[in-house]
Amino acid sequence: MTLTLLFLGPLEDVAGVPEMSLDVAGAATLPDIAERLDPALAVAITAPRVRIALNGQLVAPADVRAGNGDELAFLPPVSGG
Known part of the structure; x- marks a missing residue:
């Protein structure tokens, strides 16, 4: 079973790719997903200002x-002006 992860803006830079697939056995929580990623990416996607769309x-x-x-x-958080 496959789950698709999309990384937008600066999160894509941290991930090194715009999207990736993870094999999952069942419903995965955010901590389940984060523990399977590179530590820097795990920290980036779990930052308080990052929004998540399922x-x-x-x-x-x-x-x-x-x-x-x-x-x-x-x-990622929206910035600009």
Whole structure:
């Protein structure tokens, strides 16, 4: 079973790729996912200001339950002016 992770903006730079796939056995939580990533990327995606979208819907980090066929996008804080 495969889960797709999308990294936007500076998170893509940390990840080194715009997206990656993870094999999952069932519903994975954010800590489950983070522990399988490079430590720097795990810290970046779990930062307090990073927003998470599960299949296009914003979710709280504690509500992440992603599994087969799901898409999890990590959205950095918006800046500019």
